[in-house]
Amino acid sequence: MLVHPQFDPVAIHLGSFGIHWYGLMYLIGFLAFLWLGKWRIQHQTWWSQSGWTTKTLDDALFYGALGVILGGRLGYALFYQGSYYLSHPHEILFLWQGGMSFHGGFIGVMIAMWLFARKRGLTFLGIMDFVAPLVPVGLGAGRMGNFINGELWGRASDVPWAMVFPQIDNVARHPSQLYEFLLEGVVLFILLWWYSSKPRARGSVSALFLIGYGGFRFLVEFTRQPDDFLGLLSLGLSMGQWLSLPMVIAGVWLMIVSLRQPSQV
Incomplete structure (x- = not known):
């Protein structure tokens, strides 16, 4: 049995001001997005030929x-604590209190990319195909931030690598944050x-992201402790699983439609 190291959630103390690990994880995700995106533009020429530049x-x-930020926060308020924020709408703006939803952030990103596509005269699916492979590094960094903070812990377990989170209780649990980091x-x-290392049918990379993330999240949720204020919902599934199922279904549909088209960006 392992014990959570009880990291200090503040990475850098500057007097009364502190830089939190979770904020640094967001920064890592954004920097990785830029670095990997620039590499793709420079080395995968079909992207630069389709209009992608460093400025883009x-x-x-x-x-x-x-x-990510607006959608993640609004998604959390809507999907997870709708009744509370309906009574306290001003607290939706209190980002420092925590509470972000991946699925809300995902919807926010899709809306933002749709607006971006219209402004730039690019295709929505072309943009999403370019962006999708750049996202998992940020997702992994976010899950590592959850682990450092000792939040979003797993369900009770007797596996050899089960971990006790002392700030919660003395029960050995799945380190579900690390499962999500890995997957x-x-x-x-x-x-x-790997899949996007050569030109693919438009939409197929996005489809693989939907299938991959939705499928991995659905599986890991079986080891993750449901939110106390929600518990398990219909069919014994968590909110995270119910929100992930449409992603998988949409991904399969999009993959079938995309593969009927010729390879393009």
Whole structure:
């Protein structure tokens, strides 16, 4: 049995001001997005030929960051604590209190990329195909931030690597944050980076992201402790699983439609 190291959630103390690990994880995700995106533009020439430049990438990050933050917060308020925030709508703006939803952030990013596509005269699916392989590094970093903070812990377990989170109780649990780091971060990145290493039918890379993330998240949720204020929902599934199922279904549909088209960006 392992014990959570009880990291200090503040990475850097500057007097009364502190830089939190979770904020640094967001920064890592955004920097990785830029670095990997520039590499793709320089080395995968079909992207530069389709209109992608360093300036385009910078603008896409700006739109995407707004989508992540606004969508993630609104999604959390809507999907997880709707009744509370309906009574306290002003607290939706209190980002420092925590509470972000991946699925809300995902919807926010799609809306932001749709607006970006209209502004730039690019195709929506073409943009999403370019962006999708750049996202898992940020997802993995976010899950590592959850682990450092000792939040979003797993269900009770007797596996050899089960971990006690002393700030919660003395029960050995699945380190579900690390499972998500591995699957949604490392494995999904490798899968998408490999698949997108040559021109594919438009929409197929996006489809693989939907299938991969939705499938991995659905599986890991079986080891993750449901939110106390929600518990398990219909059919014994968590909110995260119910939100992930449409992603998988949409991904399969999009993959079938995309593979009927010729390879293009």
